[in-house]
Amino acid sequence: MAQSSIERQSSLDALRGFALLGILVVNIIAFATPYYGTGVPDPMAQSRVSHAVMAGIALLFEWKFYLLFSFLFGYSFTLQMQSAERDGKAFVPRMLRRLIGLWVLGLLHGVLLFHGDILTTYAVMGAVLLTLRSRAEKALAKLAVGLIVGTATVWAIIGILSVLDVDAARDSKALAQITSALTAFRSTPSGVIAQHVEELKGVWVVTALMQAPTALAMFLMGCIAGRRGLFSASSPTAGTSKLYKQCLIAGACVGLPAAVAYAYGTTRLAGTPWDLLGLSLSLLTAPLLTAAYIGGMQMLFRSRWGQWWLGVLAPAGRMALSNYLMQSLVCSVIFLAYGFRMMGRVSPLDTLLIAFAIFAVQTVISRWWLGRFAYGPVEWLLRAVTH
Known part of the structure; x- marks a missing residue:
C-alpha cells in the first residue's frame, strides 16, 4: 500500500476514534444518571462545576459526534461499494448480510447493555442508503x-x-419514572434487562423522529464525500487543506453560536x-459544527503533531465497533447491577473523567490488539458473517 494511501486510511480511522470519544462522553452520562434528558x-x-460540565457536554458533544460517525459510515459505504x-x-448481498449482522448486534446491545444503541438505527438506515x-x-x-x-x-x-400545552404534573410523573428506573438499574441483572426493554419502548419514537433521519442525512453526505474522494490521496494537498480550513471556520461560525443556544x-x-x-x-446546525470538527481534525493530522494524534486515535477507530460495544460493557459494569451499581452516585465531572480514562485505556488496548490481529474481535465476527 502506498504511503499516501496509508495516511489517508489512518486519517479516516483517526476520525472514527475521535468520534468514539465523543459518543462515549455523551453515552456515559446516560449510564451515570437516570435524570439525563428528563x-x-x-x-x-x-x-457550579457540575453545571459547567453538563453545559460543556451539551455545547461540544451532544448531537455532533453521532453525526460524525454517521458521516464516516456513509463515506465507508462508498469505499466498500x-x-x-x-x-x-x-x-448488495454482502452489504445486506453486514446490515443484518449489525442489526442483531444492536438489538442485543440495546437489550443487554444500553437502550441508547445506534447500531439498529444504522442497520435500518443503511438498508435505505442501499x-x-x-x-x-x-x-x-x-434529500440530506x-x-x-x-x-x-x-x-x-x-x-x-x-408552549401552548404545559403539563403541570409533568415533573412529578418524570420523577416517578426516574425513581423506578434507578431502582431497576441498581437491582439485579434481570432487572437491568427488563428496564432496558421498557426504555426501548420510548426510544423507538425518538429514534424515528430524530436520530434515524439525521443519521441518514449524514450517510448521504458521507456518500457524496466518498464519491468525490474528500480524503483521497489523489486530491491536491493545498486544495483539501483549504477546504478543511473553510469547513472549520464556516462550521464553527454558524454551528457554535447555535450550540451555545x-x-x-x-x-x-431544561424541562421547559x-x-x-x-x-x-441544534438539529438544524449540528451538521455544520460536525463539519468544523472534520476540518479541524484533518488540519491537526497534517500538523507537526499529526503523526502522534494519528498513532493514538487511528487504532481505536480501526476497531470502532468493538470499542463502541466495549464502552457500553464497561459502563454497565461500573454503573449498573452487572457490577458496582454507581448510577446516581457519581458527579458529572467524575463521570467525564471516567469517560476519558476508559477511552485512554481503549487506545492502548487497540494498539496492542492490532499489533497482533488484523481486525477487532467484533469486526472479525461481522466480517465472518459478511463474507
Whole structure:
C-alpha cells in the first residue's frame, strides 16, 4: 500500500476514534444518571462545576459526534461499494448480510447493555442508503438537507405545541419514572434487562423522529464525500487543506453560536418547552459544527503533531465497533447491577473523567490488539458473517 494511501486510511480511522470519544462522553452520562434528558434537576449535578460540565457536554458533544460517525459510515459505504466493483464482486448481498449482522448486534446491545444503541438505527438506515446508492449527488444532497430541515421543523413544532400545552404534573410523573428506573438499574441483572426493554419502548419514537433521519442525512453526505474522494490521496494537498480550513471556520461560525443556544436551553431551561426549541436549532446546525470538527481534525493530522494524534486515535477507530460495544460493557459494569451499581452516585465531572480514562485505556488496548490481529474481535465476527 502506498504511503499516501496509508495516511489517508489512518486519517479516516483517526476520525472514527475521535468520534468514539465523543459518543462515549455523551453515552456515559446516560449510564451515570437516570435524570439525563428528563428535564428534572439531578441531585448529583447541582454545583457550579457540575453545571459547567453538563453545559460543556451539551455545547461540544451532544448531537455532533453521532453525526460524525454517521458521516464516516456513509463515506465507508462508498469505499466498500467501489472496492466491490473493482474486484468484480456483488456488493448488495454482502452489504445486506453486514446490515443484518449489525442489526442483531444492536438489538442485543440495546437489550443487554444500553437502550441508547445506534447500531439498529444504522442497520435500518443503511438498508435505505442501499436503495439510494445509484442516485445523483445533487439528489442525495437535496434529500440530506431536506431530512435535516424536516427533522428540525418537527421538533420546533413539538416545542411550540408544548408552549401552548404545559403539563403541570409533568415533573412529578418524570420523577416517578426516574425513581423506578434507578431502582431497576441498581437491582439485579434481570432487572437491568427488563428496564432496558421498557426504555426501548420510548426510544423507538425518538429514534424515528430524530436520530434515524439525521443519521441518514449524514450517510448521504458521507456518500457524496466518498464519491468525490474528500480524503483521497489523489486530491491536491493545498486544495483539501483549504477546504478543511473553510469547513472549520464556516462550521464553527454558524454551528457554535447555535450550540451555545442549545446548551443554555438544555441546562438552564431544561424541562421547559424552550428546551425543545433549542433542540430544534441544534438539529438544524449540528451538521455544520460536525463539519468544523472534520476540518479541524484533518488540519491537526497534517500538523507537526499529526503523526502522534494519528498513532493514538487511528487504532481505536480501526476497531470502532468493538470499542463502541466495549464502552457500553464497561459502563454497565461500573454503573449498573452487572457490577458496582454507581448510577446516581457519581458527579458529572467524575463521570467525564471516567469517560476519558476508559477511552485512554481503549487506545492502548487497540494498539496492542492490532499489533497482533488484523481486525477487532467484533469486526472479525461481522466480517465472518459478511463474507
